[in-house]
Amino acid sequence: MSYEMIAILMFSSMMLMLLTGQRVFGAIGGIAAIAALALWGTGGGDIPFSAAMKLMKWYPLLTLPMFIFMGYILSETKIADDLYRMFHVWMGPVNGGLAIGTILLMVLISAMNGLSVAGMAIGATIALPELLKRKYDKRMVTGVIQAGSSLGILVPPSVVLVLYAMIARAPVGQLWLAGVVPGLMMAAMFVVYIAVRCKMNPELGPALSEEERESSSGEKYHLLLAGILPIAIFATMMVPFVNGWTSLVESSAIGALTALLAAIIKRRMTLDILIRCMKNTLGISCMFMWIILAALGFGAVFDGLGAVKAIESLFTEQLGLSPWMILILMQLSFLVMGTFLDDTAMLVIVAPLYVPLVATLDLGMPAGDVLIWYGVLYTITTQIAYMTPPFGYNLFLMRAMAPPSISMRDIYGSITPFVLVMILALALVMTFPQIALWLPDMIYGK
DSSP, X not given: OOHHHHHHHHHHXXXXXXXXXXXXXXXXXXXXXXXXXXXXXGGGGHHHHHHHHHHHTOGGGGHHHHHHHHHHHHHHTXXXXXXXHHHHHHHTTSTTHHHHHHHHHHHHHHHHHOOXXXXXXXXXXXXXXXXXXXXOOHHHHHHHHHHHHGGGGTSSSOHHHHHHHHHHTOOHHHHHHHHHHHHHHHHHHHHHHHHHHHHHOGGGSOOOOHHHHHXXXXXXXXXXXXXXXXXXXXXXXXXXXXXXXXXHHHHHHHHHHHHHHHHHHTXXXXXXXXXXXXXXXXXXXXXXXXXXXXXXXXXXXHHHHTHHHHHHHIIIIISOOOHHHHHHHHHHHHHHHTTTSOHHHHHHHHHHHHHHHHHHSOXXXXXXXXXXXXXXXXXXXXXXXXXOSSSOHHHHHHHHHSOTTSOHHHHHHHSHHHHHHHHHHHHHHHHOTHHHHHHHHHHHHO
């Protein structure tokens, strides 16, 4: 059997296992182990061992449990709830103001947790009931929450970008900084869309009534102080890192410790909450480590087969595609896979193929910059895929968390304008790579 046929057999077997509902790390790692033993005998056992050693020696991986722990503390101790109440009171008098405040909340939640699922959970449990109670259009609000949660893997500290950095062997710090401007740009585009739409049709997002404005005026400044706390926690973590005073790992430790101290000072930390946060952090961190280990093993087998060079030859020599056509085809494949896979599964399946191929494409920039830029493109594209029918991951997550009054048809209808906004953002970042590369170049240039 030719190496190309072995690679196709591995890939198709892995997809079949995933479609049968197997765990991601089990499907990917299992196929890699079987292929390695079949190809190289007992010597194939060196591949998972080498991958495990590489994983354990990767120092930036320590950021993963730190940021997950910080996010759980802010969520479990209700510090994130204070932030939403602040936006609720301050933005309420504007048409669509609560929806705009929800987007801003999602940006800050993303900056504290790094998981899109966390943003979705907080938005659906805190913001959705309030928006529906204030007579906001149900299609508008479900679209807002899904779109806002998409910022979770783009705005730093993105956990998925940590995973991408491990597989692509790219610096995590530069990837996080590369996600800042595109993430804020996308959030601003969402805000502009909501403001314009609610200005044209105020019934979609009515402003707070006179009675509610008067009753809330006294608590405005009290809530402002409470809402600033999560922002201050984020600042204590990111300012030293951006200025070069601390490393990435040290900054993540500062963020986790600051969040813990804030919860203790506000008397919201109990032993039960602490144990729950630690258990959840351990579970999520171990899940990601198993996935990374499986992805590294699978990628090592693919490298050994020369599958990456075969695919590069197919695209560039046999089909004669231009670098930009190859890049667009890669993005389209993410959209297709996103209908039935989550972001981490998509990444570990195709990263061993796509990342080396992207590095060889002549896109008019250094290979290191290409990998950073492509990491941002990947995160935006996977979030578009999450929100695309018929099987978008976010659509079913929203259905699970939304009240019975919101039907699946409402959820499908809610995402169309936001997906179009995200496609526009993706096109801008593809056309103007400096949107993603400017900040890391500026910071690391110092």
